[in-house]
Amino acid sequence: MKETRFSSVDEVVARLNPSYPVFVVFPDVLARRARDFIAGFPGTVLYAVKCNPDPHVLRALYGAGIRHFDTASLPEIAKISELLPDAHCYFNHPVKSRGALESASDVYGIEHYVVDHISELDKLNQVVGTDITVEVRVTTPKNNSVYNLSSKFGAQPDVAVELLKEAHKRGSRTAISFHVGSQCPDPSAYRKSLEVAVAVAKQAGVEISYFDIGGGFPADYGDPIPPLEEYFEVIRQAQRDLAINVPLYAEPGRALVADGCSVLVQVQLRKGDDLYINDGIYGSMSEIHLADLRPPVRAIARNGEVQGAKKPFRIFGPTCDSLDVFKVKFELPADIAEGDWIEFARMGAYSIGMQSGFNGFFTDTVVQVSGASTISGF
Template sequence: MKARSFPSVRSLIERLNPSYPVFVVWPEVLREKARLFIDNFPGEVLYAVKCNPHPLVLSTLHEAGIHSFDTASLPEIAAVRERFPDAHCYFNHPVKGRGAIDSAVDVYGITDFVIDHESELYKVEEYAGTDITIEVRFATDGKGAVYNLSSKFGAPPEEAVRLLKLVHERGMRAALTCHVGSQCLEIEAYRSALALARNIMDKADVPLAYFDLGGGFPAPYAGAHVDLRSMLADISATVKELGIDVPLLCEPGRALVADGCSLLLQVHQRKGDAIYVNEGVYGCLSEVNIGNFVMPARVFGRQGRALSGEPKAFRVFGPTCDSLDVMDGPFLVPDDIEEGDWIEVGLMGAYSLALATGFNGFMTDTVVSVEGRPHWLEEAMQVAEAEALSV
């Protein structure tokens, strides 16, 4: 997808002088993250489309070498396959509507499906037949993750064993999958999931097409110590140690795109220790309160005004008339910030545009790309982390 491109955020401001929020994509960063996973994960890398389905993000990752996608709905499958006809989509939602299954098979030829219950197996078989791969999802304990995704999906280990055997008996290709939870910072969670998978494989004793380790890989929000290369190396070592010899898949979302996008806001009013900006929790900043993430930020003064105040965590109000549209200290900005100044918030690639609504008529619909890398992020993240540790 072609998007309007700028050499820098400053040039974007000079050209557009935006009073509306602007979503910024940094393609070079997205390409770097894609290569990191492709080069270091010992198997096939899927992108979890739900994290950020914008066409520019999808196209950049595809160009970087990611040609397989974790899709959870018919619209996600359509968004990928109609843009990349040869892409491999995995229908990885454990509970699917019959119409969605039918169309996924009939229109897009989908052959990979996730289940965590016997009834879902029969439902998929009714529309897709038996020349398919069924991934049985087992539950993990969710330790070390911000969001425990096994509270909703995942069969207990013994049930996963039974389901794998049932899939094999009915003539389908069996596979295994799990999810350690979103924004998982503990490598032990992956080690535990791999050990549990090994145990389930041994007890089921059926041929497996692959094992999908799922997502959960973290992004470097303030206070989060993230070393993805080390994490992927540890996963590779654990796979060898456990003797897991089936093809491996993973499905990163947040870790691929979080630091590849930023959000340019404008301050529309200041009231003491509170600022009112043109984006909020009903838009791209929805996860700030849900996950309690602290993002790095930098400020551009209106008409070139230099800001030199001390970093401060303001109370930030979004643009809607709803009093719930408020965030406490999601980023640090100079304490001399005023109406008309701009704030660029980093680490905004994940669950931002994907969760944004048009509530009250406010919507972030301007998406641009910026060349190079946002080098300022590293310094801003260090400042934010130091501030967080001092509280």
């Protein structure tokens, strides 16, 4: 299949003159991120599909060597299986419907499943049987991650011990997983959680096939974060200190894709220092709102640069309610006007996959651009 790629975001503007929002994928950036992660992480890398399930993104990661995928739903499993036939899916959602389990097992041959409660283990065994790997998800100690992913899922260590023993007794292979929370600014969180996981494994006294340390590796949104290599070093050190001699898995989402995509929007109306654009918090940009992100922005005019010194603008999205506005203001050139475009960079994570279609606004134009965004700093 011949791939169409634009040479730059400016070329997208010049050729499409888009009055609709455009989701821009940079496959070269995604491939480099994937290769760096595979090279640095001391184990198997699963991409967390929920983070950005766009087929261009999936193909770019696959092309760079990602073969394992953290899938949380049957549609994600179906998508990966159909798009990337030799890829391996793991059903890593702790709560699954019986119908989804049946299809995951019978249609797609999934062998790895996460549980954090005995009722889910019972359900899993009733529908799928026991010739599987049961990953028991354990809660993690508190840390400064932007999203806490242990408040909804994860068994307390003593419960995890019992689940592992029970899964083993029923004849399954066993593994342990956790998630330190998304956008985790502290590499030591992985060590602390690995200490918990290793203690749980010892107490359970069953053979552990692997430790899955989840996602959480941060992306650069402007606030200082340690380089990924620091996370890998902490994990390697923990591997040595805790004498971990079974494989490690990781399920990064954000760190693989954040700076590999931009959202290109058009200004539809200017009222003083308020701009009304054609994507917003119900579309591809909900995380700007949810996590107070400040992605880098750049104004583009039909014929080149937008003029004027930069000043803060309030930005409204397209839906009819007054909630569709970013809490943070964005610095843009003073002369920005209706018809100009704004590129929001580093928008690869939790963006196009989270749009709702509310009010009829939906981004369905995705383009690929060679190289990197001129404002991504990559």
